[in-house]
Amino acid sequence: MAEKTYLQAISDGLRQQMRHDERVFLIGEDIGVFGGAFKVTEGFQEEFGSWRVIDAPLSETAILGGATGAAMMGLRPVAELQFADFISCGWDHLVTVAAKQHWRAGTAVPITLRLPSGGGFSGGPFHSQNPESSFAHIPGLKCVCPATPRDAKGLMIAAIEDPNPVLFFEHKHLYRRVKGEVPDERYATPIGEARIHQEGREVTIVTWGAMVYTAEQAAAELDDVSVEILDLRSILPWDKEAVLASVRKTSKVIVLHEDTRTGGFGAEIAATIAEEAFEDLDAPPRRVTALDTPVPFAPVLETAFLPQVADVVAALRELSDY
Amino acid sequence: MATGTVLEVVMPQMGVSVSEGTVTRWLRNVGDTVSADESLLEVSTDKVDTEVPSPGAGVLQEILVAEGQTVLVGTVLARIGSGAPGAPEEPEPFAAPEAEIGPEAAAEPPAAAAQPDAGNSPRPADDLPASALLAAGENGPVQRFVSPVVARIAAEHGIDPTRIAGSGRGGRVTKKDVLSRVEAAAPTRPPVDHEAAQEPAPLEAAPPGAPPPPKAAPPLEAAAAAVRAASETTTPPEEPLGPGESLEPMSIMRRGIAEHMRRSLDTAAHVTSAIEVDMSKVAAIRERIKSEFASSYGVNPTYLAFVARATVDTLRDWPWINAELRGEAILTRSYVNLGFAVSLEGGKGLIVPVLRHAEGLNLLGMARGIADLAERARTRKLLPDDVQGGTFTITNPGSFGTLLGTPIISQPQSAILGTYAIVKRPWVISDDGGQDAIAIRSIMNLTLTYDHRLVDGAYGAQFLRDLAGRLQSWGEADY
Numbered sequence: 001m002a003e004k005t006y007l008q009a010i011s012d013g014l015r016q017q018m019r020h021d022e023r024v025f026l027i028g029e030d031i032g033v034f035g036g037a038f039k040v041t042e043g044f045q046e047e048f049g050s051w052r053v054i055d056a057p058l059s060e061t062a063i064l065g066g067a068t069g070a071a072m073m074g075l076r077p078v079a080e081l082q083f084a085d086f087i088s089c090g091w092d093h094l095v096t097v098a099a100k101q102h103w104r105a106g107t108a109v110p111i112t113l114r115l116p117s118g119g120g121f122s123g124g125p126f127h128s129q130n131p132e133s134s135f136a137h138i139p140g141l142k143c144v145c146p147a148t149p150r151d152a153k154g155l156m157i158a159a160i161e162d163p164n165p166v167l168f169f170e171h172k173h174l175y176r177r178v179k180g181e182v183p184d185e186r187y188a189t190p191i192g193e194a195r196i197h198q199e200g201r202e203v204t205i206v207t208w209g210a211m212v213y214t215a216e217q218a219a220a221e222l223d224d225v226s227v228e229i230l231d232l233r234s235i236l237p238w239d240k241e242a243v244l245a246s247v248r249k250t251s252k253v254i255v256l257h258e259d260t261r262t263g264g265f266g267a268e269i270a271a272t273i274a275e276e277a278f279e280d281l282d283a284p285p286r287r288v289t290a291l292d293t294p295v296p297f298a299p300v301l302e303t304a305f306l307p308q309v310a311d312v313v314a315a316l317r318e319l320s321d322y
Numbered sequence: 323m324a325t326g327t328v329l330e331v332v333m334p335q336m337g338v339s340v341s342e343g344t345v346t347r348w349l350r351n352v353g354d355t356v357s358a359d360e361s362l363l364e365v366s367t368d369k370v371d372t373e374v375p376s377p378g379a380g381v382l383q384e385i386l387v388a389e390g391q392t393v394l395v396g397t398v399l400a401r402i403g404s405g406a407p408g409a410p411e412e413p414e415p416f417a418a419p420e421a422e423i424g425p426e427a428a429a430e431p432p433a434a435a436a437q438p439d440a441g442n443s444p445r446p447a448d449d450l451p452a453s454a455l456l457a458a459g460e461n462g463p464v465q466r467f468v469s470p471v472v473a474r475i476a477a478e479h480g481i482d483p484t485r486i487a488g489s490g491r492g493g494r495v496t497k498k499d500v501l502s503r504v505e506a507a508a509p510t511r512p513p514v515d516h517e518a519a520q521e522p523a524p525l526e527a528a529p530p531g532a533p534p535p536p537k538a539a540p541p542l543e544a545a546a547a548a549v550r551a552a553s554e555t556t557t558p559p560e561e562p563l564g565p566g567e568s569l570e571p572m573s574i575m576r577r578g579i580a581e582h583m584r585r586s587l588d589t590a591a592h593v594t595s596a597i598e599v600d601m602s603k604v605a606a607i608r609e610r611i612k613s614e615f616a617s618s619y620g621v622n623p624t625y626l627a628f629v630a631r632a633t634v635d636t637l638r639d640w641p642w643i644n645a646e647l648r649g650e651a652i653l654t655r656s657y658v659n660l661g662f663a664v665s666l667e668g669g670k671g672l673i674v675p676v677l678r679h680a681e682g683l684n685l686l687g688m689a690r691g692i693a694d695l696a697e698r699a700r701t702r703k704l705l706p707d708d709v710q711g712g713t714f715t716i717t718n719p720g721s722f723g724t725l726l727g728t729p730i731i732s733q734p735q736s737a738i739l740g741t742y743a744i745v746k747r748p749w750v751i752s753d754d755g756g757q758d759a760i761a762i763r764s765i766m767n768l769t770l771t772y773d774h775r776l777v778d779g780a781y782g783a784q785f786l787r788d789l790a791g792r793l794q795s796w797g798e799a800d801y
Contacts, residue, residue, distance in 0.1 A: 279471060280471045281469060281470045282470075282472060321490070321491055322490055
């Protein structure tokens with residue numbers, strides 16, 4: 001057990017899985033010689049060679065198409081899209097082919113897509129998005145959004161081992177800010193299982209990714225409200241039972257996410273709560289999300305756009321007073 | 323024995339927001355041959371009574387819900403088959419021969435009859451109390467909001483959530499409030515009462531002390547007692563009847579009225595202002611158009627229609643009279659759903675049907691709408707939706723000759739208009755030359771009773787002034 005950053009934990013998981021399984025190879029822009037835009041794969045080409053750590057041309061379409069084909073031929077590709085935003089270039093390969101191939105032809109497509117996502121650093125509209133909700137709507141895909149170093153490593157290994165296409169949303173804001181104890185051995189964190197980040201009795205916050213820490217800070221600001229924070233970890237499939245169990249306990253719930261509001265995954269969670277835990281609710285389920293605009297560049301605007309600790313505090317206060 | 327199809331008679335949905343009904347009277351007995359659409363029984367909600375027709379022809383094989391019992395919409399009330407009662411094709415003999423349909427059946431714990439078959443029942447048994455309670459919260463739009471979890475917990479413990487002091491926003495009862503009530507109540511209540519309280523008590527149960535039913539009914543009394551204890555009403559001590567006294571159970575409607583009147587007085591700060599209105603012009607116009615309205619439309623242009631027509635126009639200028647206090651906010655509306663108090667059963671009951679979007683009606687439409695509602699109220703054809711959603715109410719005790727009154731506001735509205743007898747009086751008027759003279763005029767009093775929390779005296783008075791002005795200056799062309 002050693003203390004690692006979120007970024008180191010991802011590297012650790014990748015490296016162990018590559019050592020464990022020769023079918024695993026990496027492909028992405030500048031991931032080889034340069035070690036990746038965020039240095040997740042620094043030193044990988046030296047260890048595994050340029051055939052297992054492939055520098056791709058500047059074409060997400062080629063990366064996703066190549067990875068899908070390699071997976072169908074029996075390999076276990078891990079494709080890095082330098083920014084999650086650019087996954088849209090490969091939509092057709094991912095959504096039309098990879099997600100449906102098993103249902104259409106019985107061929108597994110075990111690809112893992114590493115998707116550096118999230119804002120908070122003035123990256124503007126092309127380098128800051130959290131597009132997980134778009135893909136949570138696609139049957140055949142899996143989406144994971146780890147918040148802690150331990151889960152980042154465990155979910156990376158689980159994603160590579162999974163026979164389905166798995167989108168691994170790694171939050172850029174957490175790369176070097178979050179540190180935690182990470183087991184040294186190779187282990188998989190089950191996809192689709194939530195984690196109770198903090199136990200509480202009065203209000204549940206369901207969230208994932210970097211917003212887990214926003215929720216934690218907000219909860220710490222309110223001494224008189226006992227807040228339970230549920231880190232969903234996976235949003236497709238998502239741990240409905242854990243959410244419903246927590247709602248049954250607290251009867252009040254906030255769904256917090258960094259993605260935009262309309263059609264965001266929080267809506268799915270809120271709707272499910274209304275359908276399945278209606279008689280346990282003591283207040284309307286409340287969403288705290290980004291605004292329905294592209295991500296602004298200007299720091300003051302981006303702050304206004306992203307859910308802030310104060311927004312969560314206000315929502316907690318509103319629900320606790322309800 | 324015949325093996326034809328068995329038809330189920332279910333509690334009908336009598337309006338979008340009504341989820342239960344009470345069987346008030348069975349019109350046919352087990353063993354009777356019934357034809358399709360023939361009335362089988364009478365059911366009652368808190369506001370509306372209606373008859374349930376037979377879904378088909380056959381023999382009434384069994385009655386599953388006894389008179390006086392309240393059950394959810396969709397609950398099977400009876401079965402109609404082609405064979406004789408108790409025919410062997412019945413999968414489960416519910417032992418519902420005639421013997422159980424009398425008062426003895428009402429003495430059974432209600433669930434026994436109300437849940438004929440757990441497998442076929444639309445709702446599982448343990449859902450009953452919660453749903454019943456939710457429905458109770460819908461009796462009027464006035465009731466404070468009860469969250470789903472509070473409704474469920476309250477129902478599970480036989481507690482009336484409206485009688486708990488709320489610590490939430492606007493006095494809302496929170497989950498915490500109801501749970502602490504449950505905790506507080508737990509040690510004092512024997513478990514048998516708890517069980518009993520879970521079942522909704524038959525609403526028409528004869529109160530203890532009434533001429534006793536043929537057989538004493540301990541379980542029923544226990545249930546009723548538990549409900550009373552839980553709802554914390556203070557029941558006066560039971561006294562033996564003296565000579566010349568008699569006791570009769572309150573009807574469902576009576577209970578509803580009693581509860582609403584008390585609650586309204588507990589809610590609103592009632593103040594009444596009155597104004598005298600010279601109705602001579604209206605009277606003259608009414609005389610002129612009466613025959614045309616009757617021959618062309620079959621409608622009587624009543625004074626009430628004139629008042630209603632002038633009222634909706636005046637409400638536009640004084641929106642808080644047509645408003646509602648909702649929590650700490652004031653809800654105003656661009657429409658008027660006008661309620662009319664209609665007395666029933668020789669003055670022993672009252673219903674307030676609502677004319678929706680009355681602001682869009684001219685005099686003819688208003689007269690027609692009022693006549694329709696009054697007719698349907700008298701013939702018990704109103705649907706529950708006809709008596710909900712009112713935003714302002716007119717009550718007309720003047721039809722009995724009274725001159726003044728102080729009505730109670732229909733919650734959550736903010737005011738109620740009272741109209742009184744139109745009486746010819748010697749009246750001081752100014753003639754064209756500015757000379758005062760005494761004339762014979764048709765004078766009517768109007769009262770506005772308003773919620774002083776929202777409506778100030780000056781505001782209410784100006785509404786009355788404008789309303790009176792409209793009526794006094796009614797022109798031939800004003801419709």
